[in-house]
Amino acid sequence: xxxxxxxxxxxxxxxxxxxxxxxxxxxxxxxxxxxxxxxxxxxxxxxxxxxxxxxxxxxxxxxxxxxxxxxxxxxxxxxxxxxxxxxxxxxxxxxxxxxxxxxxxxxxxxxxxxxxxxxxxxxxxxxxxxxxxxxxxxxxxxxxxxxxxxxxxxxxxxxxxxxxxxxxxxxxxxxxxxxxxxxxxxxxxxxxxxxxxxxxxxx
Numbered sequence: 001x002x003x004x005x006x007x008x009x010x011x012x013x014x015x016x017x018x019x020x021x022x023x024x025x026x027x028x029x030x031x032x033x034x035x036x037x038x039x040x041x042x043x044x045x046x047x048x049x050x051x052x053x054x055x056x057x058x059x060x061x062x063x064x065x066x067x068x069x070x071x072x073x074x075x076x077x078x079x080x081x082x083x084x085x086x087x088x089x090x091x092x093x094x095x096x097x098x099x100x101x102x103x104x105x106x107x108x109x110x111x112x113x114x115x116x117x118x119x120x121x122x123x124x125x126x127x128x129x130x131x132x133x134x135x136x137x138x139x140x141x142x143x144x145x146x147x148x149x150x151x152x153x154x155x156x157x158x159x160x161x162x163x164x165x166x167x168x169x170x171x172x173x174x175x176x177x178x179x180x181x182x183x184x185x186x187x188x189x190x191x192x193x194x195x196x197x198x199x200x201x202x203x
Contacts, residue, residue: 007142007200014145015154026159027181028084028188034180036088038096044085045097048078054101055079055191056111056132059170059183060120072123074170077187078109084184090171094125105130110194111187112136112149133203135193142202153189156196161185 035044048054058073074090076098087098101107102121110133111117118129136147146155153161165182175183197203 007144007202011142011155011200012144013155015151020150020154020160023154023158023160025162026157026185027162028079028185030188031083032086032180032184033083034086034088034175036091038092041087041092041097044087045101047083048080048085048101051080051107053081053108053110053191053194055084055187055189055194056109056114056117057183057186057190058117058120061169061171071171073117073120075183076121077183079184079187079191081191084187086175086180086183088173088175089121089124091173094121095127099125099127103127103130107131108133108194110135111190112147112152133194135190135197138197138202142197142200149186149189149193152193156193157189161189 033040033044035041055078057077059075059077060073061071074088076087076089076094078085078087089098102109102125108131112135114132114134118132121127135152139147139152144155146152150161150163153159162182162185165178168176168179170179194203
């Protein structure tokens with residue numbers, strides 16, 4: 001509660017959909033590696049070695065039939081300071097390095113609503129999650145009115161992100177450019193939000 005008192009007031013305001021729609025639209029514009037082969041996976045895991053903070057997200061094929069539960073995630077996205085890796089885990093096994101990373105307490109994995117993502121991933125991989133930080137929990141404890149990824153980006157980063165590809169088919173073998181950009185942006189924003197909250201002294 002004391003921490004919340006030190007936050008500038010403008011971070012504690014609520015944002016309407018209209019407020020957010022007036023903000024500039026941004027997406028991740030750095031290097032993106034789509035990982036769909038064992039060779040690519042080995043390289044990606046190696047390139048992430050030594051990273052202290054990874055932006056984290058997953059994408060799951062949407063279900064439009066009433067009463068039908070969604071399947072496991074099709075993608076897992078991890079953002080470093082210089083790259084975003086999109087692992088097509090509907091094509092590749094989740095383990096062989098990824099499970100170890102998800103269980104590594106020395107590497108922070110940060111995102112929004114990570115519990116649901118972890119539950120989905122545990123359907124297809126055996127790991128004990130460690131090192132995860134849910135940005136929604138951090139913002140809620142600080143008495144912020146913004147908890148979702150889009151709202152938090154507007155509040156803390158000053159821009160809006162597109163949600164247009166959210167309900168697309170993430171299980172398809174060849175992802176579209178729009179899907180790749182969307183998936184990469186969510187992981188990148190998660191990492192940027194962590195750094196912004198850290199700068200405010202909330203992490």
